[in-house]
Amino acid sequence: MLAELLLALLAGIFAGIITGLTPGIHINLIGAFLISTSATLFFKIPGIYLVIFIVSMAITHTFLDFIPSILLGCPDTDTELSILPGHELLKKGKGYEAILLSAYGGLAAIIIFVIVSFPSIIIMRKVFPLLKQVMPYLLIFVSILLILTERKKSNALIVFLLTGALGWIVSTLTLKQPLFPLLTGLFGSSTLLLSIKNKTKIPKQRIVKTKPPIKKPLLGALIASPLCSFLPGLGSGQAAVIGNLISNTNRKGFLVLLGATNTLVMGFSFLSLYAVSKTRTGAALAIKHLANITSQKEIILIIMTTLLVGGIAFFLTKHIGILFSKKIDKINYKYLSIITLLILSLLIFLISGIKGFFVFVISTITGMYSISLKVKRTNMMGALLIPTILFYLH
Numbered sequence: 001m002l003a004e005l006l007l008a009l010l011a012g013i014f015a016g017i018i019t020g021l022t023p024g025i026h027i028n029l030i031g032a033f034l035i036s037t038s039a040t041l042f043f044k045i046p047g048i049y050l051v052i053f054i055v056s057m058a059i060t061h062t063f064l065d066f067i068p069s070i071l072l073g074c075p076d077t078d079t080e081l082s083i084l085p086g087h088e089l090l091k092k093g094k095g096y097e098a099i100l101l102s103a104y105g106g107l108a109a110i111i112i113f114v115i116v117s118f119p120s121i122i123i124m125r126k127v128f129p130l131l132k133q134v135m136p137y138l139l140i141f142v143s144i145l146l147i148l149t150e151r152k153k154s155n156a157l158i159v160f161l162l163t164g165a166l167g168w169i170v171s172t173l174t175l176k177q178p179l180f181p182l183l184t185g186l187f188g189s190s191t192l193l194l195s196i197k198n199k200t201k202i203p204k205q206r207i208v209k210t211k212p213p214i215k216k217p218l219l220g221a222l223i224a225s226p227l228c229s230f231l232p233g234l235g236s237g238q239a240a241v242i243g244n245l246i247s248n249t250n251r252k253g254f255l256v257l258l259g260a261t262n263t264l265v266m267g268f269s270f271l272s273l274y275a276v277s278k279t280r281t282g283a284a285l286a287i288k289h290l291a292n293i294t295s296q297k298e299i300i301l302i303i304m305t306t307l308l309v310g311g312i313a314f315f316l317t318k319h320i321g322i323l324f325s326k327k328i329d330k331i332n333y334k335y336l337s338i339i340t341l342l343i344l345s346l347l348i349f350l351i352s353g354i355k356g357f358f359v360f361v362i363s364t365i366t367g368m369y370s371i372s373l374k375v376k377r378t379n380m381m382g383a384l385l386i387p388t389i390l391f392y393l394h
Contacts (some may be wrong), residue, residue: 002010004049005048005049005052005301008049008050008052008053008056009052009053009056009305009308009309010056011053011055011056012053012054012055012056012057012058012060012309013053013060013312013316015053015056015057015060016056016057016058016060016061016064016309016313017060017064017276017316017320018031019057019061019065020061020062020063020064020065020067020068021064021065021067021068021320022068024307036051042070047232047290047292048290048291048298048301050287050290050291050329051287051290051291051293051302052299052301052302052305054283054286054287054290055270055283055287055305055306055309056305056309057283058281058283059110059263059266059267059305059306059309059310059313060309060312060313060316061260062106062266062313063102063103063106063259063263063313063314063316063317064261064313064316064317064320065262066098066102066258066262067317067320067321067324067331068102068319070089070090070095070098070099070102071090071095071099071202071324071325071328072336072340073099073190074338079289080131086236088251088269090202090205091202091203092203093203093204093205093206093327094206094208095202095325096205096206096207096208096254096321096325097203097206097208097210097252097320099121099317099325100209100210100212100317100318100321101210101212101252101255101256101259102255102256102258102259102317103258103259103313103314103317103318103321104212104214104259105212105214105217105218105221105256105258105259105260105262105263106259106260106262106263106310106313106314107310107311108214108218108256108260108318109175109218109221109259109260109261109262109263109264109267109310110241110263110267110306110310110311110314110386111268111307112218112222112260112264113263113264113268113306114212114303114306114307115301116222117267117271117303119300120226120268120271120275121271121274121275121299122277124226124272124275125273125275125276128278130277130387131231135231135392136389136392136393138231139231139388139389139392140372140383140389141264142227142231142242142385143160143382143385143389145239145242145378145384146160146242146378146379147160147244148171149241149245149376150375150376150379152373152374152375155373155375156373156375156376156379157168157247157376158373158380159370159373159375159380160379160380160382160385160386161382161386162366162369162370162382163186163366163370163379163380163382163383163386164382164385164386164387165381165386166182166362166366166383166385167182167382167383167384167385167387168365168375168386168387168390170182170359170383173355174294174358175352175353175356175359176351176352176353176356177351177352177356178352178356178359179384180347180348180351180352180356181352181356181357181360181363182359182360182383183362183363184348184360184363185359185361185362185363185364185365185366185367186363186364186367186380186383187380188344189341189344189345189360189363189364189367190363190364190365190366190367190370190371191367191370191371192337192340192344193337193341193364193368194340194368194371195337196334196337196338196341197333199240202327202328202329202331203330205324205326205328207325207326210232210252210352212247212252212253212256213250213252213253213256213337214256216247216248216253217243217247217249217253217254217257217260218244218256218257219246219247219254220240220243220244220245220246220247220249220257221238221239221240221241221243221257221260221261221264221316222244222260222264223242224239224242224243224246224261225239225261225264225265225268226268227239228265228268228269228280232323239261239264239265240243240254240257240258240261240378241376241378243260243261244257245335246362252353259305263310265280265281266281266283267275267306268280269281269283269284270283270284270287270293270299270302270306271299272284273287273288273293274293274294274299275304288380290334306316325353329347344360345357348360348393363383366380367380
């Protein structure tokens with residue numbers, strides 16, 4: 001059994017490297033594939049091995065997905081906020097430092113996660129029944145709070161409502177993986193097209209060590225991240241903004257905060273599945289379909305897997321980050337962006353069909369307009385929040 005568990009762990013790490021480094025390939029897609037094929041391809045594999053595979057893949061992904069987010073400007077829904085501070089450092093030749101800061105945040109988050117896991121499970125079981133009654137109003141409060149943090153509040157409101165309307169329309173369509181074209185357009189291709197338009201040039205990157213600010217970013221991440229365990233529609237981007245309001249850290253600290261929230265949100269989603277049977281990430285949803293996590297031994301195994309894989313993923317991020325950072329200035333950034341955009345377009349067409357591709361185009365235009373209003377891109381998460389609020393209100 002130990003050998004099989006180790007094999008599942010290593011396979012998950014390998015899959016997490018692929019999903020983390022490949023723009024547009026999110027762990028949610030792999031999770032959906034596992035769910036759809038579990039009755040045919042994986043019916044002989046015990047569920048616990050698939051669980052370890054998914055946990056390993058998900059944790060590895062939360063570390064490595066900052067590399068394309070910072071170096072290519074092509075984030076997924078968990079790292080969209082890293083574009084601005086990450087790109088600022090990239091343009092100064094400090095892209096590797098930005099990657100390293102996010103990795104330090106993720107590593108610190110893993111250690112804290114293990115420490116607070118069981119107290120968090122107890123709190124979740126007591127708090128969730130109370131929150132269930134006021135869920136839509138909490139989401140409205142958080143949405144207003146995010147808008148009020150902006151200098152250009154009217155622009156933030158426009159972006160939130162516009163993307164929210166788009167998200168609601170997409171939710172009414174019969175579409176495979178509807179979030180894939182929607183969020184890829186809003187956060188990924190819109191940034192790539194602007195990079196092509198602005199003829200972004202990447203300077204030679206310096207590979208230097210950095211001393212990350214840990215205490216304040218980690219405090220903010222620890223307070224804000226559990227919100228995503230309870231409130232649907234909120235991602236690590238929103239948790240990071242709320243965490244930054246609490247810790248009030250600088251730009252480098254914000255990258256640490258992002259790395260920490262990205263990993264903590266994933267970890268807390270596993271705890272939420274065990275404690276209150278609620279899924280807040282695609283990885284947790286896949287686990288719920290493939291295995292019934294009810295025993296304390298199973299959740300301990302998941303927590304220990306998270307700890308082990310987190311250490312390995314930190315090591316991988318450091319060394320893969322060096323490799324990519326040394327090569328990025330030698331690559332034609334315009335052509336790389338075009339190739340990435342073509343790959344994303346092809347994937348969306350294959351996965352979501354012609355309707356999905358149309359959603360992708362509209363989302364890309366909406367994303368470019370939203371970016372032009374010069375507010376935080378987290379406001380574009382209205383695409384998830386507004387449909388979720390309307391669902392709970394009705």
